[in-house]
Amino acid sequence: VQLVESGGGLVQPGGSLRLSCVASGFIFDEYGMHWVRQAPGKGLEWVSGITWNSGSKGYADSVKGRFTISRDNAENSLYLQMNSLRLEDTALYYCAKDRGGNSGYYDYWGQGILVTVSS
Amino acid sequence: DIVMTQSPDSLAVSLGERATINCKSSQSVLYSSNNKNYLAWYQQKPGQPPKLLIYWASTRESGVPDRFIGSGSGTDFTLTINSLQAEDVAVYYCQQYYTAPIVAFGPGTKVDIK
Numbered sequence: 001v002q003l004v005e006s007g008g009g010l011v012q013p014g015g016s017l018r019l020s021c022v023a024s025g026f027i028f029d030e031y032g033m034h035w036v037r038q039a040p041g042k043g044l045e046w047v048s049g050i051t052w053n054s055g056s057k058g059y060a061d062s063v064k065g066r067f068t069i070s071r072d073n074a075e076n077s078l079y080l081q082m083n084s085l086r087l088e089d090t091a092l093y094y095c096a097k098d099r100g101g102n103s104g105y106y107d108y109w110g111q112g113i114l115v116t117v118s119s
Numbered sequence: 120d121i122v123m124t125q126s127p128d129s130l131a132v133s134l135g136e137r138a139t140i141n142c143k144s145s146q147s148v149l150y151s152s153n154n155k156n157y158l159a160w161y162q163q164k165p166g167q168p169p170k171l172l173i174y175w176a177s178t179r180e181s182g183v184p185d186r187f188i189g190s191g192s193g194t195d196f197t198l199t200i201n202s203l204q205a206e207d208v209a210v211y212y213c214q215q216y217y218t219a220p221i222v223a224f225g226p227g228t229k230v231d232i233k
Binding site for chain 2: 032034036043044045046049050051056057058059060061094096099102103104105106107109110111112
């Protein structure tokens with residue numbers, strides 16, 4: 001199993017970024033997927049999750065209305081569209097795979113991609 | 120929303136001794152229809168992504184040493200590390216997935232060697 005994130009970088013407050021996570025080594029469309037972030041020196045914060053068929057999506061209150069999660073099962077890819085970025089969105093963003101179906105706990109994680117929001 | 124808390128924030132334990140980490144949820148994560156607690160534990164070492172240790176509050180993930188023991192039910196949970204090894208130095212997080220796909224992590228507990 002491999003999860004490889006991309007799309008991070010430096011962006012100004014109010015700007016946008018789109019993160020991608022390409023999955024391999026498992027049947028992508030059988031599992032829920034999630035984004036979890038970690039601000040520098042801080043703990044884990046769940047950001048967003050999506051069920052295997054995109055039938056259900058969830059967002060942390062801190063990103064609701066600004067971030068949109070999506071997936072393309074044909075491309076084995078997970079996305080996070082991040083708009084109206086704030087300084088406090090600066091973090092390492094991890095892509096994570098549900099252990100079983102849409103379990104909500106994660107057996108594989110990517111290495112993370114850094115998003116820095118700064119003027 | 121279910122809020123997770125952990126105690127202590129950090130602890131230092133001698134090699135070979137026991138480390139105990141507590142986790143509390145603001146409401147029960149025990150699902151009565153299947154009698155399962157929707158609670159997981161993760162270990163995160165510096166510079167690495169988290170690693171799943173335990174799910175359903177007490178089921179060890181494959182390959183996790185049996186010195187890691189999860190216990191508890193309802194709102195109160197414990198991760199016990201028996202006979203602490205040097206490689207166990209890490210931050211440990213509990214997570215509720217009762218409300219999946221919306222989930223929540225605890226703030227973490229840092230374990231060091233005394």
